[in-house]
Amino acid sequence: MPIPLKQYAPLDVMLGRPAAANFPQHPRRFLAQGDSWFSFGSVNPLATGNMMDGMAFEKDSCVVNCAHPGDVLDHMVDKRREPMFANLLLGAQAWRWDAILLSPGGNDLIDFIRVPQVDDKGQPVPAFLRALLTPAERGGEPDRAAAYVSEQGWDTFVQHIVPQYHEFIAMRDATASQSQGAPIFVHTYDFITPRDAGAGAGVGPWLFPALTSYEVPQALWQPLTRLFLSRLTGLMRSMALPQFHVIDTQGTLAPADLGSHGDDHDWANEIHPNPGGYVKLGAVFAAGIEALMP
Template identity: 40%
Template sequence: MEHLQCLTPDELKRRPDLSTFRWRLLAHGDSWFSFAAAKVDAHANLLEELVFGQPTVAVSCAGHHNALRRMVDLESSPDFIRLLTDPSAPTWDGVLLSVGGNDLVSAAMVPAVQANGEPVPMNLRLLRKQTEWGAPSAGVSRYFSEDGWATFGEYVRANLKHVLSLRDAGPSQGKPLFIHCYAVPTPRPAGAESASGAWLYPALKAYAIPQADWAAMSRLMLSKLAALFKACAADAAQYPSLQVFDSTQVPIAPAALGSSGISGDWHNEIHLNHSGCFKIARAWSVHIEAVLSGKPLVTAPPTTGRGRRGGGGGGSAPASA
């Protein structure tokens, strides 16, 4: 097995001949894909742990620059748009995207009341304030706004359709678009070094959701995002050649509730460390190569061992991207 070789768009200009590779991929995405030095030093990168049976290259537009913060930011990524739609661009065997996670976190962080005192309608937020909670028999769903989720789902579906339309406007028309779901994080006070987090932790605190329900709330939201992605992939007429890998099914060591540093397979609240990236990437690699090769998809067994940069599970694992 060979690790995926990653090039930036600038490196592609200096090395335009990719004929030595069996599979040629275009990639873009959020911080799970970013090769920005600060992020690689801080936490792991999913792309660098992908492995294939044949030589494979990805031109990553997450590259050494800023990663996507929202799905709509794809529009402001000229390299990605050019390499996907320009008639002179390579014909990619597939497109890899890491999207939706930041959008979900941002939606969860929308407050019930704006800074000016104006209430935020239920259909524009994912969480309910205490006076809106449902019956205890509903479990953690009592804290969740289904109206807000409907709005969020429309946003995700529209963005996925747009990306597929860009793909089909260029030489890679009809090639598979691969997206992954996200592992389920433990809401906790473990922010990024840039002070951009924690993420779910302050949102759940602001809505006074009991700490005993935080882990279940996180699973609810990430599972709903996975179900949304998979429902889109199942609708081949509207989302042609969309391939979704359900990362929520890969066994990942959870972080300890209340921990503030590296814990389990996590570097901080929403970013995996190297052992976590290794586990998800090895399973996703099987899925990607099966689709590219036209082989039947099978459920990948749980992965063990060390990644490219090392790091086993637990608090001793090195930081990741």
């Protein structure tokens, strides 16, 4: 019977606290870094949980989870911003990790889609710095999601984000690392429904105001976000990095209904699954990892 994944806080492991007393005894140890899908996606953490909650393995396994809500890739690989992750991977308290779990790129993409038409100084933002085209820039076929995408902007996004994935590989394989060549497992992001559903305390929604501002027809909100998230998946798959494995979890969740508010189907809010949704995602992610582990 699969054994649920045991989660440890980085400081508990680094300081040898009683809460992590059993950490060295686990036969398989993972190090995790990432965004809210690995941490929590609500002001009330109990409203969402994270993907680790649904993960279980045939072998007794644990994870030291360094993820933070809202984290983007260039922060994750910044040793000054993420000193605990860096220390556990290639610092004085590094271990030999059996694998590294990564929840990468979702916030980068959402932040990019949210870039406004006009900056805070009232100046137009050029198309190569935006994910979306303004109404004046759009050509024909207004009934297709692709007609609303700034291809110049997408190229900029790719040029920005790809080096961050390479930096993860460089950190793993650095001379100071004890985990050179350890497999890195990343998940894909399931399909978001833009809607007026924040995470509480004024946090979010994220895409709903952006698509409204750009005057994207509501009928295209789901196809447009599906297009962007599929492109992110395709980008991760295309990089062919050494021991970098993309576990496809897209299509696992029941999408929230367009126009709904709050918890709906498998989603707690606009961009974060609810506890049941995370359990579904975690089960798929764990199965993919198990199939590829040495």
